[in-house]
Amino acid sequence: MILRFASGATAGERAEVSAAVRRTGAPCAEKDGLLVLDEPLSEDDAVAIAAMPGVAEIGPRAPDMATMGEALMLWVAGAAAILGVLVLIACNVGNAIGQRADPLRTPGALRPSWPLYPWYAAESAMPGRVPVALLLCVAAVVLFSWPRLGRGLAERRPVLHAALGIAVLLLVAALGAMEAVR
Amino acid sequence: MTRPSLTAFLARPAERRRPIFLDLGRLSVFLFCVLVATGALLTLYYRPSPEDAFESIVTITNSVHLGWLVRSLHRVAGHAMVVLAAVYTMRGFFRRLFLKERGAAAWRISALFAFVCLAFLLTGESLPWNQRAYWQTVVNTNLIGQIPFVGDRLADAVRGGPQVSGLTVVRLYALHALLLPWIAFGLLVLARDLRKRGEKP
Secondary structure (H helix, E strand, O other): OEEEEOOOOOHHHHHHHHHHHHHOOOOEEEEOOEEEEOOOOOHHHHHHHHOOOOEEEEEOOOOOOEEHHHHHHHHHHHHHHHHHHHHHHHHHOOOOOOOEOOOOOOOOOOOOOHHHHHHHHHHHHOOOOOOHHHHHHHHHHHHHOHHHHOHHHHHHOHHHHHHHHHHHHHHHHHHHHHHHHO | OOOOOHHHHHHOEEOOOOOHHHOHHHHHHHHHHHHHHHHHHHHOOOOOOOOOHHHHHHHHHHOOOOHHHHHHHHHHHHHHHHHHHHHHHHHHHHOOHHHOOOHHHHHHHHHHHHHHHHHHHHHHHHOOOEHHHHHHHHHHHHHHHOOOOOHHHHHHHHHOOOOOOHHHHHHHHHHHHHHHHHHHHHHHHHHHHHHHHHHOO
8 A cells, every 4th residue: 555645744744644554553664755555554544544634645556666575575586486497407417527637638529618619610710811819809899899989880870780780690600600510 | 763674674665676587687696696606615625636626526526415416506507697698798789778878888897797707617617627628728728829919928827837737727716716706796896886876866
């Protein structure tokens, strides 16, 4: 339930109204000229409190207003869902340990970690001819300063901006896939 | 005056927010917490030396109570974090969030965070010190060594010399468990400050 204070309500009036609500046993908290009640008042209490000075109206809570309790419940439910999915995946990826590292025995396929697949694929597709590492450094700098470099494009030609992003993504994905299926 | 009580606290008005798995920012903070918790548990048994690292992973997986779950959870959450950082950056790009007020600073923080996540993955995947981890480290550090000007020095600093050796696992562990967590934590705090500044004009 929600109690709205009159716009001219004094601090004393507000405090008195809050105290009256609390005397009925309903927990409440004040925010932005509203008093939020967790439990509905009985009809007699509501009529009595509505007649107090400084009260504009008492009514049901707005549908978009949440309480800490609801927020907490939503957080716990969301966290449990994520943890559940993580545990489910963790139980199914297996826990292979492999063999002890042996610097003298080179495995058949040498590979970097997966985020570096595109880099490695580009490197091995054109060894030495294109300075891939230099290009990547330039790309990292461009990425970092995109708010400045890309502002004009993003403001004036949003479609071209999105197309550029998709093209870069496709290039990176294709290079990564090349290494993944090798 | 009212007594502070749990019921009163729970009845206090709150912002209605999206569930945590739809809010990429809060989701990455949550994943970071999962990674810190599982990582802290793993440090209890992991021994960062070339002789012991592999053995300690065997112990964690086969002997320690629920050790296999904590290890798998840390691994899965780590990979998920890198994917999440990439998705976060892509969302900023395609929704053009960097054009907004404070968006440029947010973009820079998220780009740095993505690189930190990458560094976490590269150092973390080497720590089991099995065949796969060892040779992956060799390839990774060779790639990093090709970065112009700073690459060889960076790779040598991480490897502890021109070759992957026993020193490497200690350095990777120091980076992974000591240095990078604090950098990531600092970036998350910066991002939070930025968001708070937007709420209170």
